[in-house]
Amino acid sequence: MNQLLHNMNPQQKEAILTTEGPLLVMAGAGSGKTRVLTHRIAYLMSEKQVSPYNILAITFTNKAAREMKERVEKLIGERGKDVWISTFHSMCVRILRRDIDLIGYDLNFGILDDADQLSVIKTVMEDLNLDPKRQSPKYFLSQISNAKNELKSPRDLSKEFENEDVIRVYERYQQILFKNNRVDFDDLLVLTVHLFEKHPEVLTFYQNKFQYIHIDEYQDTNNAQYQIVSLLAQKFRNICVVGDSDQSIYSWRGANIENILSFEHDYPDAKVVLLEQNYRSKQMILNAANDVIQNNSGRLDKRLWSDRGEGNQIEYYRALDGDVEATYIADKISYMRRDSYDYHDFAILYRTNSQSRAIEQAFLRQNIPYRLIGGQSYFKRKEIKDLMAYLRLICNPDDDLSFKRIVNEPKRGIGAASIEKLTQFANEAELSLMASIDEVDNGIARATLNKFIDFKQMIYMLRSQIEAYSIAEFIDLVLRQTGYLEMLENENTIEADSRIDNLGEFQSMATQFEEVDLNEILAEEESEERADELSTMTKLVILLNDLMLQTDTETEEEANESKVTLMTIHAAKGLEFPVVFICGFEDGIFPLHSALEQGGDELEEERRLAYVAITRAEDILFITNAQSRYQYGRRSANRESMFIHEISDKYLNKTGIETRSKRPSFTLQEALDNRSPKKTIQTITLTTDSSWKSGDKVLHDSFGEGVVVGVKGEIVSIAFSSPHGIKKLMGSHPALKKRG
DNA sequence: AGGTTAACTATTTTT
């Protein structure tokens, strides 16, 4: 038997063997869909002699793409590198990088993140005299995003008698982006559709290239993505979509569950494979998940089953208040990890980010190391955004958005008033800000004008030197010449030191990109170009766009550290843990107020979220909540989540207040019996010169007491109590002392 | 220009 089909169940085999024609794989949680996908790709190459260049696989996250790539390579070897495995957005960037000039943009276009989007919206609202209190910038942003996901232009909206203000803001917003040669995340999809529609020869090229198409998490596609897939698959119709309508949790971002539900309608000759066997969880956990999801209407009735054993009841604990709840979780972890589990076997899942605080405090008190997923991402940090703005401005001096961001950073005595004045002139003269500096009649006072001129000369000086350097060297030059590094150095605070470290990290990322990643990208694209033949400017533009799409920066070592994981349920999709705690299981929090009031689709999405949360657990699941807790600074009481009542009592072991305990929490021996077959636990023991190790208690001159939660070379991550949170500090910093 | 204080609001966020 073919090695690639080894250990596959009949449905999985069928999914792998059905290489031709449309195929829908309805894959329940934990049913091994990634395994099916990777083996299918390998099978196409090894058995069907399909060239890797003719295979496309699309995922939603970079992480998923990376993992899939690794697994395909493991199965098939080096040739696996040549398969396009990427996210929708990276795929679009690559397509647009070749041909976006055909639809009017410059090939050196830059990508805009959501913070940038919001600031554009704010200026547009100012120009149009719209009151942000009546309609918030965020409202406009989401309306625009929705429109784009539906592939609707401002003109299309006006036909539908949409909110007049939305149309005006959308129109203006789009003009500004175009003028600055910038595109937002949604544009990447929209413009790719436009490109395909207006230039059939481009579409034909990609249709011929991608003869075998795979889409993961198909239930999360929005209409623009759907359109891209449809266009690409039109010719060969070898399209394999994998997904689970019960795990559709991003409809508020435009994901359209109908896409997967109507696949058979779109492709009447489609074969459908249902994967119901779960390889992740004990049956008890699946029973609870099945119980909950059954309450949703209009779904394909799937029932997950497992042969991993019955397992324990779900531990349901209702606490007196939020602190007691957090303490309960911390206690359980301390207890269980003594001999059965490692810290990294635990995950704490919550509905909203703000819930993490209470847990963090309890963990800090009890010295439980943790990693918090989400929150401020690396690329949203000010210093990184500033550096990227400099680099973008150097590549494209007409980029007003970048110009405004850094013209007075570090302080050059150019204030808001002067920038406003220059902007006024630039708008009237239809010039970029940079170009307006040279105009004699721009009305800027001589003293200020000189400052602008100095700034411009500096940028152009850097621009003229770029080709003499590698990207990493050039970044160094930029940081020095602009005075940015000096500004941080002079600050002399720990804060500034860590910013400098971050910039250094950016630099090493750039080196890695230039020397390794770029060639892989080019190889995948079958490009004749080679990295070392590209100009530094071109490489830099590619790097900047690549980084904009990169949000998860956690390295493999960091992910494997022995720490408890704290994250939202949304962030947990696709992951699994031996022991899972779902906390704050209360009406108003989970499901959220709004969903509870609105009912209908909103409530069903919350229920799917509960389903996702429950199915993350392998061996043991805890569900907790609190009778009362602090919310928005006031104490409020919440009822138990309606979802807990949907789980049959026989699957629950209720403890805590207001619930009768049928029996004590399971014993340690039971916990041991329920362990997964021993996994190779990779506890990374970092050997460092510094004497710091996780768990050490420290005293910091300004942050007070804290606990070391990670050590990476000279850098020690220390968790301080709120409001400081986790800080990365030099282990040798004089402000830091070990506490006994 | 730039820093400080008072007032306001409150999901989730793969890219």
Next chain:
DNA sequence: TAGTTAACCT
């Protein structure tokens, strides 16, 4: 509670 933003003061 806490993060953000607008108004206010130096």
